[in-house]
Amino acid sequence: MKFKAFLTLDGVHLLDKRFLPALDKLGRICHVYLTPDHAMFLHNLLGGGGVQSVAQFDKDVLFRDYRISSQNAGRIAFAVDAALLHRALRSALTIQEQARDETAAIQIKLVKKLPAGSRNPAPFLTFETKGRVSAVVQDVPISKPLSRSDVLQIQSALDASQDLPQTLVQVPDLAQLQSLVDRLKYVGDVLTVSIAQYGDLHLQVSTSLVTVGSELRKLRVLGVRADPPIGDQNLSALARTELAIQRGGALSVQVSLKHLARSLHCHLAKPDCAFYGIAPQGACLTVIFQFFIRGTRLSDKSISFYCRLPVLDPGSN
CATH class of the missing domain: 3.70.10.10 (Proliferating Cell Nuclear Antigen)
Incomplete structure (x- = not known):
């Protein structure tokens, strides 16, 4: 050897x-x-x-x-x-x-x-x-x-791990997401992540006393995508997400907030893009980091970096 x-x-x-x-x-x-x-x-x-x-x-x-x-x-x-x-x-x-x-x-x-x-x-x-x-x-x-x-x-x-989620959404600002996750850590340990085919990413922490969440809307979508439903604009973020899941246009999983916070340290590798997706049957939450060829907007195929976060049993929170 x-x-x-x-x-x-x-x-x-x-x-x-x-x-x-x-x-x-x-x-x-x-x-x-x-x-x-x-x-x-x-x-x-x-x-x-x-x-x-x-x-x-x-x-x-x-x-x-x-x-x-x-x-x-x-x-x-x-x-x-x-x-x-x-x-x-x-x-x-x-x-x-x-x-x-x-x-x-x-x-x-x-x-x-x-x-x-x-x-x-x-x-x-x-x-x-x-x-x-x-x-x-x-x-x-x-x-x-x-x-x-x-x-x-x-x-x-x-x-x-080569099988990609059917739908990936691009999170344009990892620093903003990290700031949000840092605040949610004071609320609870379990994070519900929902991703819709029309580009919405919904994050929520719930306890017996309070529910706190945030939503990123109209994100860039790779893979399977759908047009936003008509008539849902006036609904709350939680109601829109629940309807999208019922219609088969979104997936939702629960992950450890500590795991997500740890994965966000990957921004130290200075990726040019980050995409989030949920594997079929909610097997895991996948984060894919993309790197560009220097001086271009072309993907550098010689480097790949991704994370897979294990999902939690819905009864664990």
């Missing part, structure tokens, strides 16, 4: 300034999943019950001279502390800048080393900053590479 590559300048920027800060907020421990074509950072795809997240990059976005081999079709997966990974990258970047050597490059590779005070070799992800006359090495401890069955389970979970 071997992996080594050099980080590209764009790869360093993406990881350091955008994705690793977001991944650390999603959960301290994540899985790195490397294949012959992609590099992925995953949360909770092997269980755990929290927010599932997948950040996937074409290998050429992050690396050059990418070399990987294993007995599992060239696929390698392991767990790592996202904060330690980020710290090592920042340190390697600082060393690279201080070297004032235009040839200095950051190589990353899997190694086995003997930790101090131990008789058994342990796996590490090593950052080696190489210049003309010197090299500085930093080791990040990782888990033992996952077994073939665990890698197959990850791949099956990834394949299953």
Whole structure:
């Protein structure tokens, strides 16, 4: 089992300034999943019950001279502390800048080393900053590479998550949504999310004493869409939502408010767009982040980032 590559300048920027800060907020421990074509950072795809997240990059976005081999079709997966990974990258970047050597490059590779005070070799992800006359090495401890069955389970979970909700609505201002969620956290722990095919997103927290909600209307719709019903304009947001659900034009699920708040930390990755949708049969709440090719409004297919929030039993609140 071997992996080594050099980080590209764009790869360093993406990881350091955008994705690793977001991944650390999603959960301290994540899985790195490397294949012959992609590099992925995953949360909770092997269980755990929290927010599932997948950040996937074409290998050429992050690396050059990418070399990987294993007995599992060239696929390698392991767990790592996202904060330690980020710290090592920042340190390697600082060393690279201080070297004032235009040839200095950051190589990353899997190694086995003997930790101090131990008789058994342990796996590490090593950052080696190489210049003309010197090299500085930093080791990040990782888990033992996952077994073939665990890698197959990850791949099956990834394949299953490719099915998109039939209707997605675009939330234009994630900062505004985060502010709203921060206020709702003082009311209760369970959030009801309803999405209508005509572009309405309704959020509501209810307790035995109070019901508080907010509605975003006439959002951009991808997928299955419908025209707003005539004659419903004078109804309350709750009444409109209930009618849309009865007519089959909307879906509603309950999720943990803490889970939604955690998923909103993904805005640290600086996506250009965010879309929300509810999976068929209300299986989960899906959040898809879209990135544009620099200087255009064209989607960058080499990067994908999405979250899946588990739904709660309606009786849990």
